């Protein structure tokens with residue numbers, strides 16, 4: 001696929017802000033026959049960084065050929081850059097505990113092809129969702145965990161990530177805190193769905209906290225996982241209105257839909273190479 005012509009590609013750059021980034025990039029791409037089909041940019045005044053995402057059609061140069069053509073300029077201008085095949089399905093390993101609503105949503109959207117991902121397996125610290133996963137023809141990896149077995153469990157988890165070739169790990173209501181080492185190893189390639197409108201109500205029981213506080217809005221937050229619990233860079237959020245009459249059970253029920261929709265949008269944008277991280281925040285270049 002990567003050497004097919006015409007090549008449909010995504011070019012992503014994160015550059016220290018400077019004059020002429022596009023003025024130098026566009027002519028080079030044009031010189032080699034590339035047609036820019038979509039371009040999004042953002043200059044972040046806080047970090048003085050300039051972010052570029054382009055969708056290209058390259059009739060004459062394959063991905064690897066264009067990488068070598070772009071490299072001298074990109075290495076000069078960019079802190080990080082990458083070239084990807086547009087629409088290539090990212091390999092995803094999903095982790096879950098007992099609540100299956102986010103997993104089921106991802107499985108459905110994967111099955112019908114509306115997410116550019118390939119789910120390569122599911123990991124869980126409980127056997128609860130084994131039959132659902134196996135029904136979809138996917139491997140289910142039951143990795144129980146206790147405080148004493150956490151290091152060994154995480155070693156097994158790491159092994160599954162490596163062996164499956166997963167490019168992204170999605171914590172789809174996986175209710176175990178990853179160690180500092182595991183979080184660091186997964187930096188920028190692990191997305192969690194937290195069932196509150198962060199930064200409010202961190203922890204394992206946010207709906208109980210929300211109810212006790214008497215909020216009028218509840219929500220969900222998809223973020224990259226860092227060692228600091230529920231503190232990672234936020235990719236997507238959404239809210240739903242509640243009232244004094246909304247019970248915790250009502251919130252849990254309302255939350256299922258908003259959690260699933262927020263998570264799948266975040267996974268889509270990451271898999272489409274639209275998300276950049278900067279200063280603990282994200283820049284999401286959507287068309």
Ligand SMILES: Nc1nc2c(c(=O)[nH]1)N[C@@H](CN(C=O)c1ccc(C(=O)N[C@@H](CCC(=O)O)C(=O)O)cc1)CN2
Nearest residue numbers: 174175176177178183192193194203204226227229230
């Ligand atoms: N390093 C990180 N690991 C995880 C994060 C994160 O942000 N950084 N998010 C969680 C998900 N989560 C909230 O969204 C969450 C999960 C679990 C807990 C928690 O306190 N768990 C207890 C055990 C609870 C149980 O066994 O039911 C614990 O781990 O001791 C808080 C927040 C996923 N991992």
